[in-house]
Amino acid sequence: MVQVKKVGVAVITWMWMLSWGCAQQSDMWLEFHPKDENNTGKQIVLISGDEEYRSEEYLPMLAKILTTHHGFKTRVLFAVDPQTGLVDPTYTQNIPGMEHLETADLLIIAIRFRELPDEQMKYLEAYLDTGKPVIGLRTATHAFNYDKNSNSAYTKYSYSSDEKDWQGGFGQRILGETWISHHGVHGSEGTRGLINGFFKSHPIVENVEDIWGPTDVYTVENLSEEAKVLVWGQSTQGMTAESPVNLEKSIMPVAWIQSYEGESGKKGRVFTTTMGSAIDFLSEDLRRLVVNACYWSLEIERTSSEKTNVEIVGNYQPTMFGFGDFKKNKRPKDFEN
Numbered sequence: 001m002v003q004v005k006k007v008g009v010a011v012i013t014w015m016w017m018l019s020w021g022c023a024q025q026s027d028m029w030l031e032f033h034p035k036d037e038n039n040t041g042k043q044i045v046l047i048s049g050d051e052e053y054r055s056e057e058y059l060p061m062l063a064k065i066l067t068t069h070h071g072f073k074t075r076v077l078f079a080v081d082p083q084t085g086l087v088d089p090t091y092t093q094n095i096p097g098m099e100h101l102e103t104a105d106l107l108i109i110a111i112r113f114r115e116l117p118d119e120q121m122k123y124l125e126a127y128l129d130t131g132k133p134v135i136g137l138r139t140a141t142h143a144f145n146y147d148k149n150s151n152s153a154y155t156k157y158s159y160s161s162d163e164k165d166w167q168g169g170f171g172q173r174i175l176g177e178t179w180i181s182h183h184g185v186h187g188s189e190g191t192r193g194l195i196n197g198f199f200k201s202h203p204i205v206e207n208v209e210d211i212w213g214p215t216d217v218y219t220v221e222n223l224s225e226e227a228k229v230l231v232w233g234q235s236t237q238g239m240t241a242e243s244p245v246n247l248e249k250s251i252m253p254v255a256w257i258q259s260y261e262g263e264s265g266k267k268g269r270v271f272t273t274t275m276g277s278a279i280d281f282l283s284e285d286l287r288r289l290v291v292n293a294c295y296w297s298l299e300i301e302r303t304s305s306e307k308t309n310v311e312i313v314g315n316y317q318p319t320m321f322g323f324g325d326f327k328k329n330k331r332p333k334d335f336e337n
Helices: 055-068 098-102 118-129 138-142 169-175 284-297
Strands: 002-007 010-015 022-025 029-033 043-049 073-077 106-111 134-137 190-195 211-213 228-236 252-261 267-273
Touching: 029 055, 043 055, 043 098, 055 073, 055 106, 055 284, 073 098, 098 118, 106 138, 106 284, 134 138, 134 169, 134 284, 138 169, 138 267, 169 252, 169 267, 190 252, 190 284, 211 284, 267 284
Parallel strands: 043 073, 043 106, 106 134, 134 267
Antiparallel strands: 002 010, 022 029, 029 073, 190 211, 190 228, 228 252, 252 267
């Protein structure tokens, strides 16, 4: 595909010859467009912005899978320093492109302790009021923390909110849990996923058999009675897939479904997993779990019994999780390939 853009008297022409479809981006976010023959007509917005687990790396990877193999138009949003235009997950007060939620059919969110301006947050609240589905990954349970701007209309979204009907903020009300603690030993124990046998025929866990990741298990204490735990998590005694499970620790929910209710009273489907770092998503079945969840969230029934295609598109070399170790001096377009 060739695009031409005039800037003054100059003409800039560029070509992307990508077998997985057309990728476009503004300076502040990425867009991936499916080929016409497999276009579902559905749009997914994926919002990154956490300081530790490299959501700015793994959400573009997931977006390309969803676009290339499954026909969804996807947009990936980033935490961007407005002074430099660089992706900076430590900058907690700016995620450009939130207005794309107006046309989204599904939101995938993987942010941590954000304090976004009201002008951006209004699009999230409007989305939730439609009752459209939400998928929350890892730190989305503690997505917001309004500790500087106590006058914001969105302080109720804070993970520690005690406002009526919003105790525990966005995480508790929308996803089913807020931040509690690390159940596993962070940095030395991983997570072995155990499929809940009561729901082994659920479409989200269809053909999902082997889930392991080096990030540790989160504590989960306050799931609603409505929530259905699809995957339990067992701490592993080490951070390799071969590490034995730690039988001295109880299992914890690491993936569940439920519904949420926005301020309008409309209800929407929710899938949440507390697994999710860039390196976790080297696990084929963790990718399959999330892609299957997209179909379930959008109420699209897959007609094939074959394994959902989650083959990685392009070059994916994830960075190990950790504070301060994100890839520096990168713009959104640098996470395209």
